[in-house]
Amino acid sequence: MKKLRIAWGITGAGHYLRESYAVMGELKKEGHSITTFVSRAGEEVSRMYGLFDDLKEISDGTYLNEIFLDSAQGASFPKIGRFNLKRYDLFVLTPATSNTVAKIVFGIADTLVTNCAAQAMKSDVPCLIVPVDQESDVVSELPYTLDRSRCESCAECPPKAACPGEAIQDHIDLLKCQGCGTCVDLCLHGAISGGDPVPLTIRQVDARNTRMLAEMEHVQVISRPKRLLETVRKM
Template identity: 35%
Template sequence: MKPIAWGITGAGAYLYESVESIKTLIKATQVTVYVSRAGAELLRTYGLLDELLNSVKNDYPSGIVFEHDEPSSYPLAMRVYRGVYEAVIVSPASLNTVSKIVHGIADNLVSNLVIHALKNNIRVFIVPVDLFEIKSRIPVVLDRSKCILCRECIASTVCSTGALTKDSFLKVKLNLAKCNMCRLCRSVCPWRAIEYDVEIVVKPHTYYSRIVSKLYEIDGLTVAKSPIEVLKYLGVA
């Protein structure tokens, strides 16, 4: 199998599953992961960035292309015209990314990759997060009902990244973008007000579903229910 291009966008649903699927796929072929700005933020917040970086260390063209490292013309996405990739996968695909694709907008790294892949008749697989009811996880949750029991937040004093900071009104603020998932704050909080990997159920809205359903109208594009389903299409899973 020729190398695969895999796009990651700013959606938490299917993010864990996508990273695991990339780790499976890299055993069968080279994988280039194209990560949008929002995708990079979420990978870091969910504690998956280092895991992904270590997983795709392989021969060319394996590796990670970050949007923040690319000029606005996104030249590395033009590999699709050189016959480098057998297919392009986007998982998870946020509603923002899906909306761009269905309207032919290519103004960021991942949407650029998809639009040019379609122009060059390369197979595209999209795993949208807003079409089906799915279970997802929130990386960190601060339970305010428990947090009010303390006069001063002990957890904020041990946070080395500045993710937890004292606040005169709320007592403590949580900045997910700075959290490295070390979980030290949870270990010192006497009320267990900080929880990690909290499971939620995300239900599709009809408005979102109508937008996502337009993907089915695009020739050369396959909509998949999960990243595992994409691997089955490729004969890997």
């Protein structure tokens, strides 16, 4: 099997996020190089779900195994030039939010990840994209939340004292939450939970954009992240 140089985009969807990280890890173990491009929302949501630190094991900082964050890039996204220089064999985007899919379909490239998609297509680099909003409804996963109706506002709050991100006040600040889950078992009143399933109805406009995405040149829409393994292994 050929060892590929993969550019991997992550956007801000909780749905398919854990599965996407797991697939990245599997492909890394198989010897592929993975450069990770993370949108601003993708960075925030990855931290909320306690996954962001896993990126450092997948993309360890060596050449073509770096992590590039939208929050740390300039407006011209200079690292995207690697696509034009044929440094990558493949662009993978998962999870791809409905917002990201809409931008790609209508030619808007104003973020790090959508610019990756645009330059990959312009450079004839194959694109494998997993939209979170396809034809059927989905069940996503909630981040950690605080149920105010069960919270007793304890003078000494064990979850608050133990939180490494200082995210717990009278609510959980998801921009500070690291997704570690330490707080759940420490709450004496069961007021904190995370990972609960939440059903989502796919909007017709999002399903339509996904169909349009599948018709674009150099793009293959994949139904879910684990299906990427078979596709990549055949390349």
